[in-house]
Amino acid sequence: GGSAKTLMFVCCSPADYNRRETANSLDFAKRCRNVTNKAVASKNAKGSSASQCKALRAELSKIKKRENGTSTVKRRPVGMRRPGM
Numbered sequence: 001g002g003s004a005k006t007l008m009f010v011c012c013s014p015a016d017y018n019r020r021e022t023a024n025s026l027d028f029a030k031r032c033r034n035v036t037n038k039a040v041a042s043k044n045a046k047g048s049s050a051s052q053c054k055a056l057r058a059e060l061s062k063i064k065k066r067e068n069g070t071s072t073v074k075r076r077p078v079g080m081r082r083p084g085m
Contacts, residue, residue, distance in 0.1 A: 008032055 010029045012022045 008029055010025045012025065
């Protein structure tokens with residue numbers, strides 16, 4: 001929808017034993033060419049995507065605060081390297 005463009009490649013063979021496959025591929029490409037989409041803004045029952053994004057960020061913040069003190073993984077300082085590197 002909108003200003004998006006779609007590209008489709010169709011493999012065709014000049015060999016006689018591939019004639020049916022080539023014809024089917026070209027017919028499919030012709031049908032795909034006629035497909036049109038209408039761009040419509042979705043209306044969510046839960047609200048706009050901006051409010052949903054805000055809620056997800058708040059939830060992520062809560063999870064990070066909860067896990068902040070319980071982390072058992074020790075991280076190396078930024079300048080440190082692993083042995084052998």
